[in-house]
Amino acid sequence: MIPNQWYAILPSKSVGKNEIAAVRRLNLDLALFRNSSGEICCVVDQCPHRGAALSAGKIEGDYIRCPFHGLEFDKNGKCTFIPANGKASTADISRYNVRHYLVKELNGIIYLWYGDAEKAAEKLPFFYDQIDETYSYSEIEDHWNSHYSRCIENQLDVVHVPIVHYNTIGRGNKTLVNGPKVLYENGILQTSANNETDNGQKPKPPSECIIKDTNLNFIFPNIWLNHISSKIKVLIYFAPVDDENTILYIRFYCKLTKIKIINSLIAFTGKFANKIIERQDKRVVITQKPKASSFKSGEKLLMGDGPIIMYRKIRDELKNHQDNQQ
Numbered sequence: 503m504i505p506n507q508w509y510a511i512l513p514s515k516s517v518g519k520n521e522i523a524a525v526r527r528l529n530l531d532l533a534l535f536r537n538s539s540g541e542i543c544c545v546v547d548q549c550p551h552r553g554a555a556l557s558a559g560k561i562e563g564d565y566i567r568c569p570f571h572g573l574e575f576d577k578n579g580k581c582t583f584i585p586a587n588g589k590a591s592t593a594d595i596s597r598y599n600v601r602h603y604l605v606k607e608l609n610g611i612i613y614l615w616y617g618d619a620e621k622a623a624e625k626l627p628f629f630y631d632q633i634d635e636t637y638s639y640s641e642i643e644d645h646w647n648s649h650y651s652r653c654i655e656n657q658l659d660v661v662h663v664p665i666v667h668y669n670t671i672g673r674g675n676k677t678l679v680n681g682p683k684v685l686y687e688n689g690i691l692q693t694s695a696n697n698e699t700d701n702g703q704k705p706k707p708p709s710e711c712i713i714k715d716t717n718l719n720f721i722f723p724n725i726w727l728n729h730i731s732s733k734i735k736v737l738i739y740f741a742p743v744d745d746e747n748t749i750l751y752i753r754f755y756c757k758l759t760k761i762k763i764i765n766s767l768i769a770f771t772g773k774f775a776n777k778i779i780e781r782q783d784k785r786v787v788i789t790q791k792p793k794a795s796s797f798k799s800g801e802k803l804l805m806g807d808g809p810i811i812m813y814r815k816i817r818d819e820l821k822n823h824q825d826n827q828q
């Protein structure tokens with residue numbers, strides 16, 4: 503994982519009022535809940551007393567209560583009450599505090615700051631310029647037995663489209679891969695497929711290709727957007743579970759009509775098309791070895807792998823930059 507980043511980890515709707523969501527993300531077992539004002543909170547899902555899962559407990563107002571001996575914790579993981587000590591106790595109980603993580607919400611997504619809390623960036627990664635409230639969306643999720651880096655690379659891979667998706671989005675046997683052109687500007691990695699039918703011509707280098715209106719966009723560490731048209735987009739956030747597992751949350755965004763409910767219906771239908779395509783990818787990506795990709799690997803890459811090389815390079819720089827700072 504790249505440290506000091508906001509990772510999109512879970513849909514907001516997964517954590518209801520008075521509910522505790524037990525999730526594994528970024529190799530951590532976490533308990534997410536809401537305090538009495540609805541604010542999202544996140545603590546490590548292990549009681550410091552004798553190790554019970556806090557997620558099996560209860561929400562009491564602003565606090566999460568352990569199911570075993572009733573210790574209570576606030577949104578900052580601070581232990582606020584130990585029933586066995588009694589209400590009258592004034593003892594210092596700070597050694598019972600549990601680790602907490604910064605979490606925030608935006609557009610129905612919960613983000614977790616993975617790194618030093620004091621370095622937390624103000625702005626959450628999102629496609630602010632491309633998506634607004636005029637769109638309706640529908641979301642599906644799927645678990646892949648893959649490292650999140652492989653899942654992301656798959657969505658930047660223009661070479662696989664006519665092979666893996668030969669009977670869906672890659673119909674037409676456009677196996678010859680021109681470029682593609684790759685840009686990295688203002689924190690967004692962008693590319694687009696320029697594939698053609700192979701009539702014996704030579705593929706064009708990236709310098710002779712353009713970024714088309716239909717393009718792929720990625721913001722580190724884990725959010726991607728396929729700009730299909732000005733009215734249809736597909737967004738994916740790749741929630742890392744651990745080093746071998748990822749949950750993909752795939753949203754179909756639509757504003758084809760002026761009527762919200764119709765847009766919602768189209769988005770609802772569109773997500774099933776996404777599912778067919780996603781399953782075609784998953785079948786192959788889960789077989790990739792090693793599980794995680796890396797910038798310096800023994801893989802023999804092609805010209806068409808330009809977006810993947812760029813992704814690996816930036817990921818490597820972000821990781822090394824962090825290492826150097828520590």
Ligand code: FES
Pocket residue numbers: 549550551552553554568569570571572573
């Ligand atoms: S294990 Fe949580 S209160 Fe004892």
Ligand SMILES: [Fe+2]
Pocket residue numbers: 656662663666667779783
């Ligand atoms: Fe694909």
